[in-house]
Amino acid sequence: MKRLLITRPLPDAVVAAARDAFHVTVRLNNLPMQSDELRDALRNFDLVLPTLGDVFDAGVFADVDTPRCKLLANFGVGYNHIDVAAAKAAGIAVSNTPGAVTDATADVALTLILMSARRAGEGERLVRSGGWKGWHPTQMLGLHVTGKTVGIVGMGRIGQAIAARCHYGFNMPVKYWNRSAKDLPFEATRVERLADLAGQVDVLVAAVPGGAQTHHLFDADIFEAMQSHAHFINISRGEVVDEAALVAALQAGKIAGAGLDVYEFEPRVPEALRKLNTVTLLPHLGTAALEVRSQMGMMAVDNLLAFERGETPPNQV
Structure with missing residues (x-):
């Protein structure tokens, strides 16, 4: 099974769905990933499900010569914390979760x-x-x-x-x-x-x-x-x-x-x-409802599953 890193705790149903298809590691920290964590994620996992605040900028990709990671399945519609052009240049696809939010x-x-x-x-x-x-x-x-x-x-x-x-x-x-x-x-x-x-x-x-x-x-x-x-x-x-x-x-x-x-x-x-x-x-409550966050998570999992099947994720950016 491919190794998947989920960078923040997500609703239980989302994590369970991910575990059905991947070897999942959930980072039990609600703060954004730090510099070393970002780089280690690209080196040590096949897939990463990041979210707001996990800043995958050009410098992060430049520091990882041959990333193991091939997809950043972002949890959220906004993905300005990810340098998509730099990700693609490194051979990493990016997806998001529009609609649910x-x-x-x-x-x-x-x-x-x-x-x-x-x-x-x-x-x-x-x-x-x-x-x-x-x-x-x-x-x-x-x-x-x-x-x-x-x-x-x-x-x-x-x-x-x-x-x-x-x-x-x-x-x-x-x-x-x-x-x-x-x-x-x-x-x-x-x-x-x-x-x-x-x-x-x-x-x-x-x-x-x-x-x-x-x-x-x-x-x-x-x-x-x-x-x-x-x-x-x-x-x-x-x-x-x-x-x-x-x-x-x-x-x-x-x-x-x-x-x-x-x-x-x-x-x-x-x-x-x-x-x-x-x-x-307000403390960034935009999507703060269990059913909404669950829908977002399931959409991210759908992107991961499609990618695993060799298909283009439905919400690739």
Whole structure:
């Protein structure tokens, strides 16, 4: 049997399915793999199932002359932590798990939109602190979401799922920024320039993949372009946001609030960001539901099984 390394503990059903076909080693550590571990994984295992934070960059592949590993079956839709070009040059295929994450991630985006707009995190902290003095007509007035305009940046599977929830669930006009126009089942307006979109919407949602092309896509200019009552939401990757610029915009009141599930230097969250009442902070909960994580794991196993049969994995990238 081929040797498979699973780099983090996964749901039991996923590990059991993998054990049916492979000699499995599960790394019992929830932190990202370190430098030596990454290189040893390529040398000592036929297959590796890595995930977010396991940074297989060009330097890792360059240090392993003849890797035993032939497939990195990534657990997650995003794979910007893997240098795919360097992997292919080393004779290693890469796959991911799209589709399974779409609805769960879109749900968290809506959670953050509502929490940020209605100041739910701030309100919960007020109640827990014992400082709430009771209801009154002007208490913690936030943004009424229904009927407001949402701007989706990146109209892929997840972006479309978020837009559909906003459109059908909250009667929100949808505008979006994307490299190409999309044929959508609901009315949506494509805006050519991101800064223009930022200035036209009440809620701006980041739903783009990570990578060099989107690094700091949301910078000081974008936050400056946003309306003062608007909210910024990020469920994509932390590095698409210039976090210092976001903190500055929130501190100066240039935007009303933000809802974040990911961070530029995750898991480190700047103290300045944590101190702000106008930001809702979640610990990367995008796909954190047992059935979703199980589906992701089974999709990764399907990729491994196809590769073992000599077929192209269904989700090869």
